[in-house]
């Protein structure tokens with residue numbers, strides 16, 4: 491099957507950074523995540539990862555290069571898996587899903603309805619590249635559009651994840667989105683990777699990120715309690731520091747030592763590592 495890719499905006503193109511990271515990670519001898527479907531999708535689209543030098547830099551070993559992308563996806567998968575075990579009638583939303591095959595990694599029961607949301611150009615690619623079980627739904631919309639939730643059930647608990655998305659939303663759009671989501675469902679959980687103000691600065695200035703830097707519009711935030719102030723019903727349930735992840739033990743010595751040092755402080759962990767935030771509402 492040959493796929494003709496559309497011309498992507500930098501925000502849309504960012505999906506290849508995370509997809510590429512998971513694909514390369516699946517090729518490691520002992521992967522953390524082992525997402526071989528990501529590798530199949532990348533091969534089918536024939537995308538050249540040269541636009542993302544961070545994935546191929548010789549300055550960092552192969553495992554460390556993809557650690558954050560793979561392990562944060564794994565933590566988010568675990569959050570969804572745990573939620574659907576307790577709520578087999580749940581609705582799952584993956585916001586800015588790109589070409590992620592999270593649904594197949596999590597493997598929820600058929601009673602769960604799963605919604606992957608992304609811009610129309612990206613959503614149109616998903617049925618060409620990923621299996622489409624009857625409980626999988628693609629929503630083709632800008633998340634800033636106030637109407638995209640209209641067809642999503644309102645009477646079921648929801649688990650909402652956003653992997654690599656927040657950097658591409660303005661703060662106003664992000665806060666409105668949080669508010670619409672928490673008003674739409676009776677209860678649920680929301681989890682995403684944190685972009686600190688430093689992380690935003692780094693993505694905008696790192697030479698390896700030039701392909702997407704222009705699309706980064708969120709200023710970032712450093713206090714994990716900030717979303718509780720924006721949207722009163724959100725309550726921080728967990729802050730997961732990848733500097734403290736068990737998978738760190740599998741990294742080469744220098745990366746391991748750096749992580750162990752940073753892991754002693756929450757502030758340092760947020761600054762140099764990836765953090766996944768989980769909220770209840």
Ligand SMILES: C[S@@+](CC[C@H](N)C(=O)[O-])C[C@H]1O[C@@H](n2cnc3c(N)ncnc32)[C@H](O)[C@@H]1O
Nearest residue numbers: 502504505508586587588609632633653654658
């Ligand atoms: C870094 S990629 C992550 C993709 C996917 N979550 C993953 O982990 O592979 C960010 C994704 O967010 C999507 N995105 C960014 N801004 C968006 C918006 N306003 N509405 C819908 N999708 C958006 C992009 O199209 C892209 O697919």
